[in-house]
Amino acid sequence: xxxxxxxxxxxxxxxxxxxxxxxxxxxxxxxxxxxxxxxxxxxxxxxxxxxxxxxxxxxxxxxxxxxxxxxxxxxxxxxxxxxxxxxxxxxxxxxxxxxxxxxxxxxxxxxxxxxxxxxxxxxxxxxxxxxxxxxxxxxxxxxxxxxxxxxxxxxxxxxxxxxxxxxxxxxxxxxxxxxxxxxxxxxxxxxxxxxxxxxxxxxxxxxxxxxxxxxxxxxxxxxxxxxxxxxxxxxxxxxxxxxxxxxxxxxxxx
Amino acid sequence: xxxxxxxxxxxxxxxxxxxxxxxxxxxxxxxxxxxxxxxxxxxxxxxxxxxxxxxxxxxxxxxxxxxxxxxxxxxxxxxxxxxxxxxxxxxxxxxxxxxxxxxxxxxxxxxxxxxxxxxxxxxxxxxxxxxxxxxxxxxxxxxxxxxxxxxxxxxxxxxxxxxxxxxxxxxxxxxxxxxxxxxxxxxxxxxxxxxxxxxxxxxxxxxxxxxxxxxxxxxxxxxxxxxxxxxxxxxxxxxxxxxxxxxxxxxxxxxxxxxxxxxxxxxxx
Numbered sequence: 001x002x003x004x005x006x007x008x009x010x011x012x013x014x015x016x017x018x019x020x021x022x023x024x025x026x027x028x029x030x031x032x033x034x035x036x037x038x039x040x041x042x043x044x045x046x047x048x049x050x051x052x053x054x055x056x057x058x059x060x061x062x063x064x065x066x067x068x069x070x071x072x073x074x075x076x077x078x079x080x081x082x083x084x085x086x087x088x089x090x091x092x093x094x095x096x097x098x099x100x101x102x103x104x105x106x107x108x109x110x111x112x113x114x115x116x117x118x119x120x121x122x123x124x125x126x127x128x129x130x131x132x133x134x135x136x137x138x139x140x141x142x143x144x145x146x147x148x149x150x151x152x153x154x155x156x157x158x159x160x161x162x163x164x165x166x167x168x169x170x171x172x173x174x175x176x177x178x179x180x181x182x183x184x185x186x187x188x189x190x191x192x193x194x195x196x197x198x199x200x201x202x203x204x205x206x207x208x209x210x211x212x213x214x215x216x217x218x219x220x221x222x223x224x225x226x227x228x229x230x231x232x233x234x235x236x237x238x239x240x241x242x243x244x245x246x247x248x249x250x251x252x253x254x
Numbered sequence: 255x256x257x258x259x260x261x262x263x264x265x266x267x268x269x270x271x272x273x274x275x276x277x278x279x280x281x282x283x284x285x286x287x288x289x290x291x292x293x294x295x296x297x298x299x300x301x302x303x304x305x306x307x308x309x310x311x312x313x314x315x316x317x318x319x320x321x322x323x324x325x326x327x328x329x330x331x332x333x334x335x336x337x338x339x340x341x342x343x344x345x346x347x348x349x350x351x352x353x354x355x356x357x358x359x360x361x362x363x364x365x366x367x368x369x370x371x372x373x374x375x376x377x378x379x380x381x382x383x384x385x386x387x388x389x390x391x392x393x394x395x396x397x398x399x400x401x402x403x404x405x406x407x408x409x410x411x412x413x414x415x416x417x418x419x420x421x422x423x424x425x426x427x428x429x430x431x432x433x434x435x436x437x438x439x440x441x442x443x444x445x446x447x448x449x450x451x452x453x454x455x456x457x458x459x460x461x462x463x464x465x466x467x468x469x470x471x472x473x474x475x476x477x478x479x480x481x482x483x484x485x486x487x488x489x490x491x492x493x494x495x496x497x498x499x500x501x502x503x504x505x506x507x508x509x510x511x512x513x514x515x516x517x518x519x520x521x522x523x
Contacts, residue, residue: 025385046364049371057459064463069329077334082349105417131474133458135362136321136347138332139474213459247363253459 036163036179040232040240041063041250061253063183064227066212069129074195075140080202083171083221090170090222098206103190107166107228110157117192117206123147126189130212132219135252142203146191150184152226162228164234167209170222176241177232177250178218187212190223196221215252217243291514292428297392298511300383303375308488310372317365317487321346324327325482329473338479373453380446382417395431403432419501427506427516434498441491445484451480 032038037055041047086094093101101117126148133139149165165183168175182188189210192199199205204221211218218241232240240250267344293301331337333350346358379438387393402408412433413424423433429436454460455468455477470475499507510516515523 044367044372046367049374050367052374053370057457061459061463066458066462067465067468073329075330075332077332079260079334079349091388102516131458133456133474134322135318135366137318137478138324139330140332141330213462215458247367249363249367249370254457 016173036181039250040164040177040238044239046249050249050251053249053254057251057253058181059177061213063185064213066128066130066187067142070133071129073141074129074143078140078142078195078203080137080200081216082136083202084173085148086201086222087170087172093170094201101206101224103207103223103226103227105152105156105226107226108159108162108230109153109228110159111155113156115152120147120152120190120207121192124151125193126186128187128189128210128212130187130210132210132212132216135248143195143237144189144191144212145193146207147188148186148211149188149190149209149226150186150191153183153228155206156228158228161230163230164227164228164232164240166227166232167220167223168225168227169220170224174220174222174242175219175235176243177235178214178221182211182213183212185213213253217248218252286300287291292510292516293390293514294390295514296386296390298514300379300386301511303379304383307319307376307379308492309374310368311376311494312485312489314365314369314372317346317361318369319453319482320344321362322350323352324350325479326475327479328475331475331478376446377450383442386510397435397442399432399435403435408432422502424517424521426502427510428518437491437494441488445488449481449484449488453475456481468519 029038032051032055037051037058039047039054042051044050045222079123102114103117103120104112104114106112124147127143127145127234129141131139131141153165162180164177164179166175166177176187182214187210191204191208191210192206194200194205196201199208204219205234207223208221209219209223229235232238237245240246241248243252244250264407308392319341320343323341323343324333325341326340327338343352344354344356344358345352346360346362350512387397409432412431416433418521451467452471454464455471456474461468461474468474468477473481506517509523517523
């Protein structure tokens with residue numbers, strides 16, 4: 001066998017392998033997009049890793065439940081973490097025990113609505129003892145109680161085209177979004193109670209969105225607005241949240 | 255051991271027949287019992303991809319640790335709890351009481367992004383290497399020690415030679431000694447898999463589908479602490495690995511892992 005034969009064969013097989021690889025990736029990307037496996041921050045520098053993590057976890061964990069613990073495992077010393085100073089609007093609402101606190105639900109809903117805190121507290125209540133973990137590495141376990149987000153989305157008639165839920169804090173620079181798999185997940189709660197008491201302000205009271213399969217920064221405190229959308233491009237930089245806009249991963253299940 | 259690949263264009267003297275006399279032109283022979291390449295292309299490529307991924311994981315992991323340089327056992331741990339291990343390093347968060355009068359800049363955004371991207375690269379490369387190692391017999395041939403090498407006398411002798419930093423003979427340029435084999439087996443089949451396991455056991459998305467992965471370890475914070483301790487083990491391995499490369503001959507070993515060529519027992523490439 002001559003050298004030229006070897007290199008010709010090598011050239012052809014390498015070419016075929018590259019072509020197969022490229023078209024394989026193109027087909028995989030198309031299928032992934034159709035199945036909602038591409039995160040909104042897929043285009044950033046670390047998008048490939050983020051996309052692999054999100055797609056793999058969505059395929060494996062769409063319906064799985066976050067670990068739940070026994071009441072004896074509830075942390076005696078939970079850590080609230082710090083938040084930016086709460087503004088005048090929050091203090092005004094806090095002074096009258098949050099009776100005027102409202103949550104607006106809008107976007108892709110058949111019956112957009114605004115609920116008072118009293119209404120939300122009167123909705124069906126779900127309880128869970130789950131761990132909250134910070135991207136910094138620390139954790140605590142608490143008993144959380146509140147209305148399943150799926151109940152609220154059902155009540156406002158979320159349209160089937162909706163793909164994401166954008167949720168905002170009363171803090172002007174804190175908003176995040178989750179996909180519908182997390183928004184409709186039975187453990188995703190609009191929490192108003194913690195360890196048997198009203199949710200304390202440092203832990204997000206009066207209302208916090210609990211997404212127990214994701215890290216703390218997706219569990220936004222002081223919720224005032226929920227927006228259903230099929231596209232995150234028009235929100236902030238289009239990466240799906242204040243933290244992604246600041247260089248953090250949109251998907252925080254890892 | 256290896257396949258007797260010979261250069262087809264050169265005459266190969268029979269080494270056993272005593273033909274290798276002073277009149278033989280040493281410059282024109284290739285030893286019969288050596289494979290063409292010291293390291294196969296796949297070993298070389300996966301070695302350097304793993305090197306890149308390892309450094310990315312180490313740097314980004316270190317940055318993440320700085321946002322909470324304390325370690326705990328069990329499920330939970332935070333600044334309101336006593337740590338099992340406090341690294342006494344400055345932190346990138348002012349909520350961590352460090353005793354230092356300053357707070358480092360937050361690097362967790364790109365660090366976490368890079369950590370998981372590099373982890374995917376390392377896992378993909380590891381799977382390719384593992385598949386290749388089984389199919390080609392790389393593990394059986396090059397990593398599993400022979401039973402005769404595992405006697406206390408052989409192991410002790412090898413250990414003494416390492417501790418004396420003895421420069422290995424030319425024959426060792428073409429295979430691994432028994433301590434090398436055992437160390438590489440430990441890194442490839444124990445440390446790297448445990449690193450991936452303890453890493454995944456920290457992910458609340460992953461453990462929602464596979465809760466046993468964290469329960470068997472004893473909790474989320476235990477997984478984090480073990481992940482850190484194994485990082486130290488891998489860094490120690492890396493330091494010894496680098497020292498040994500220098501002892502054995504930096505140029506020779508680097509050439510072998512980059513081009514695949516190594517000095518033969520006649521001192522030729």
